[in-house]
Amino acid sequence: MIKITLPDSSVREYESGVTGIQIAESISNRLAKDVLSISVNGEVWDLTRPITKDAAIRLHTWDDREGKDTFWHSSAHLMAEAIESYFPGTRFGIGPTVDNGFYYDIDLPGGQQLTEKDLERIEKKMLELSREKEDIVRSSISKADALKLFTEKGDELKLELISELEDGTITLYKQGNFTDLCRGPHLPNSGYIKAIKLMSIAGAYWRGDEKNKMLTRVYGITFPKQKMLEEYLVLLEEAKKRDHRKIGKELELFTFSEAVGQGLPLWLPKGAQLRAQLEDFLKKIQKRFGYDQVITPHIGDVHLYKTSGHYEKYGKDSFQVIKTPAEGEEYLLKPMNCPHHCEIYKSKPHSYKDLPLRMAEFGTVYRYEMSGELHGLTRVRGFTQDDAHIFCRPDQLKDEFKKVIDIVFIIFKALDFKEYTAQISLRDPEKPEKYIGTPENWDKAELAIIEACEEKGLRTVTETGEAAFYGPKLDFMVKDALGRSWQLGTIQVDYNLPERFKLEYIGADDKRHRPVMIHRAPFGSMERFVAVLIEHTAGKFPLWLTPDQVVVMPISEKYNDYAAKVSELLNFSDIRSFVDDRNEKIGRKIRDNELKRIPYLLIVGEKEEETQTVAVRRQGEGDKGTMEVSEFILFIQEEIKKQLTALYN
């Protein structure tokens, strides 16, 4: 008998050679149906692989990343099997999973290319093979035999991969007539894969090297149920409509210029307005929580980042050193704001009474990314963090943590993120050598985070061993309106920088002590946050936040002057408005401005000018009747005030 420890720490005994699927069956029928793979002492295994020693296990279903990975990995093999059946002699590169689904890089014989029609055929074939519930069978093989097998198949791509593997570690997976070199794990059989959609084809150099041959990359996604696929495709359609790059262009929020450089956003007036509103909002909240704004340069001496350790981390792979024309100095674009804030901390002596110091900066940092990795505002080369560093005494950690959680809650509420979870990352207590700082301080810091989360009633998962080497942390994940998860603000405890910069305060005992630092950025970066917000709201921002709150539309040129007067009155009352005086029909103006997501559309013509009124339409709600201008101002101010009161109280 062997002892199997479950995630809740309960222990069960099984015959040696028990498999994952058998363990699942022994727990519940439901679980046996849902389980896709199993972690055995931290390594993900096939459900059918015998366990012969005591082990700690976790069973993975569709709800876990590991479960999905297994599912999609087997789906890639199924696709390869289908392709091989139509195109014998196809050579197969690699076939990994991605965020949503999987791909396989293939090389069709005789330089053939796949067509849309082929994708449909392959999809059908995959469903056929799935219905046959082919077992997926793992076997170990010697390097020599592996080389022989794939030489016979004529697959030079796999041969190249095998040549780099160590003998004794090589495994094959086989289903039906298809055998693939693979580390696994896989589903027990192909019958699990019930719903299939091949998404697209792209060219990809073998091993990402443009000197190599261009292969065909086929992307697909699969699900255990047809309904899930259908929901996914609807979501995908909706996500396309909400793509922040598309909406950002429509609403003229930001643009990119090849001449300025890739991944370097230019914020257009409306985007800059939106960003300013968000910054002002956060500044106000932070002021209430005792933060001080500072401003620091966008470059720093290379030695500063050697002191901080950032040179080691970013130096080689980020923007390179900036030399001076004389005096032999060397600077770096700052990859993070913390070293500058440490230098501000050091600019004068501190007493325990001064702490905590909360130093905030909307600091723009620059980090190089490969151009292929860039994506709209979510992956850029320059971005502005809503950064702050809290310098505090160890005994202040918990309170400070709770205050940061409060700020994060205020932001989520303000921007209507209703669903969120948090992950606490702790150190691996069995590997103390991996971490800097005393065990006592770590204990204190970890307890502070755990208690702070408990006291704030936060739903958390705890991951042991996921802490940074310099301190434990808390990460927030929000779900957007489409149910997609985004990682936002991180709250990170740091023992490292105070040590590296030799930060000090004089304690009540008159001795020198090291403060602890907390890094935190609830938005993450303005760029990424605005992207998330666009996709979450589909560009329909809350009234208080949206760049243009009101458009005034004269029904003909005759009323342009009156429209301008109305707009001026609105702007004077701090309501952001403009006049649409294009020479267009009023129906067209309404349509265009609804598309621009302007919350209030005011129509003015002869009657309105005579009576000094405006005909009010609310975006998506239609006609709201006619109001005097002053009445409308009070009306919209009331709505904005209500929103702001909800935000700030």
Added chain:
Amino acid sequence: MIKITLPDSSVREYESGVTGIQIAESISNRLAKDVLSISVNGEVWDLTRPITKDAAIRLHTWDDREGKDTFWHSSAHLMAEAIESYFPGTRFGIGPTVDNGFYYDIDLPGGQQLTEKDLERIEKKMLELSREKEDIVRSSISKADALKLFTEKGDELKLELISELEDGTITLYKQGNFTDLCRGPHLPNSGYIKAIKLMSIAGAYWRGDEKNKMLTRVYGITFPKQKMLEEYLVLLEEAKKRDHRKIGKELELFTFSEAVGQGLPLWLPKGAQLRAQLEDFLKKIQKRFGYDQVITPHIGDVHLYKTSGHYEKYGKDSFQVIKTPAEGEEYLLKPMNCPHHCEIYKSKPHSYKDLPLRMAEFGTVYRYEMSGELHGLTRVRGFTQDDAHIFCRPDQLKDEFKKVIDIVFIIFKALDFKEYTAQISLRDPEKPEKYIGTPENWDKAELAIIEACEEKGLRTVTETGEAAFYGPKLDFMVKDALGRSWQLGTIQVDYNLPERFKLEYIGADDKRHRPVMIHRAPFGSMERFVAVLIEHTAGKFPLWLTPDQVVVMPISEKYNDYAAKVSELLNFSDIRSFVDDRNEKIGRKIRDNELKRIPYLLIVGEKEEETQTVAVRRQGEGDKGTMEVSEFILFIQEEIKKQLTALYN
């Protein structure tokens, strides 16, 4: 007879050989007394040098830079004469004028060093020599004779200088027993120099090269009247007290860190607060004038600056190219914001109806300066311009210019700069090849500026030939509280960048046209402006602007809680306050916070807590009586509101 043309274009006839002093005498006795040197066809001459050909002249007095230069140049010779009389065998390097006075680099025989006592002796000797009214006599000398003369004197420094001169161009000036190699010009005699102060001694490498010998640099300043010297010394003392570096430190506005890098200011919380107030103020004004804020990155592709021409201007002498770790890209820290704004302009097509477009950004730019040139916030390596670019049609230039002048006036008024002048810089109409853009456009632009200034009643001087090659401009000079002049905002017309970036709009004629650009930055940069503001106000900023408006001072620890409550109420009402809860006597607290230039000091003790009141002191004015907290809030809000109303209306 020769014809002498005066600056007012009038022509007078004189005998050939007439001198500057004779011309001055022929005009008025007063002028003959005040004149110090003369420009003859643009070259500054001694007053005693005969003029033998028709010439255009200008007479220089103490009020001209040229007059002062002549005066101080002769003063440097006078000092050298005095030094030689005490230290025969001294070798003399160079002795130029500086902004305030002059210096001479000398090498005393036998490695002797000057002491404070020596400076006094030399000063006295100079006054003695001045009373002797020694004539200062110019003579030409051949290179051979010059070399012989200074070889006899044993002055290797002068020999080195002579060796680099061309034969036939070498002149000497002699007064009393002292002869110096010198290009001139000089005063007629040493008697002009009535007031003398030797300021300081410093070490300086011969010819600025640290491989050369270290010489002694003696700084001095002289005046035609004793009273002027006394006033200057008082001003100097006052300027020292107002030095923005000193006050910036006292008020904790900004700091520098060697670790971050020289010339890269770190704005501390109070400085960042001050800067934010200034930015918000200008943003509000600009919004009213139809400006749109944008945000652009701090780097750009090298090609962007090649297109703009900035690479040619800054590339070699500024921060060097930033390479990428892959993909072979090259970036530059942006030296100016205009190229980025041009790219925003190009991000969509424009019609004549869209213009003017006014694009504003508080854009931080980076330009390398030698570390020796750096000075507090007035000369830095990174600074934030209150930048904006107006893209307009040629027919809109004048109106736009007038609007910018309005903004500049609002700022001067807001910050209490009562005295200012402006300089219009026009092209040299005789050198059309120096300028880009058609003569018609230049005519239009120059007329637009001239008329705009006239219509705004601006006091201007016009300088022909001082325009940039790409357009005419208007510069503002303000006088601060000590009467010192500072150049602030420039308004620059630009035909060049629209050309280089091929900017276009579709005109009413349906054809493509080039817009004109206006560059403008009323503050210049936030750094420089804050420095000027500090020196102008001695750190006593207007109430609406100052970082901390109120300090609440409990008379003992017992009242700390009440003080905190009062401060919270103030902050809640958007009044910036803090509590001075240091364990110090109230007298000390008052003194310290007066030194920190806090406008309102509130004292709270037992009586105040009981009656929920505060004892109010106004900085520099003393006791203002006791008020209820709510009463004080209304009182200070009223004062702030009055200031803001004056600003914005």
